[in-house]
Amino acid sequence: MKFEGQKVRIVLNKSFKDDPVLIMRGTVIDESEEGLLITGRIFMKIFEENRMLEKPIDDETKLLFISFSSIRFLELIISDSRFEVLHKKILKEPPLHSSKINREGAF
Numbered sequence: 001m002k003f004e005g006q007k008v009r010i011v012l013n014k015s016f017k018d019d020p021v022l023i024m025r026g027t028v029i030d031e032s033e034e035g036l037l038i039t040g041r042i043f044m045k046i047f048e049e050n051r052m053l054e055k056p057i058d059d060e061t062k063l064l065f066i067s068f069s070s071i072r073f074l075e076l077i078i079s080d081s082r083f084e085v086l087h088k089k090i091l092k093e094p095p096l097h098s099s100k101i102n103r104e105g106a107f
Helices: 082-091
Strands: 007-012 022-031 035-048 051-056 062-067 071-076
Touching: 007 035, 007 082, 022 062, 022 082, 051 082
Parallel strands: none
Antiparallel strands: 007 022, 007 071, 022 035, 035 051, 035 062
8 A cells, every 4th residue: 555645643662561652643755665754743642631632742843754663553644534633633732841751761
């Protein structure tokens, strides 16, 4: 399957049980046998307002390479779906304060 040009949400594998859940959101710009090149942002799942939320780690869009071996699962975001509306809303979230980012084992 070709992912180039698709909006995606990629959940990464965790190395340890206590590691935070890291998520990449963006658009695939290239793919190879090793992985995907996306332009997007890095998010982390946090517990806030009595529910799990995705919050950006920083406010900068980056060029990211994600190897297939590090992907837990990948979701395609279909245009004009409720998931695209949610995707756009999450992308507008302000970044987490550095004190809330659990970097141990994650970076």
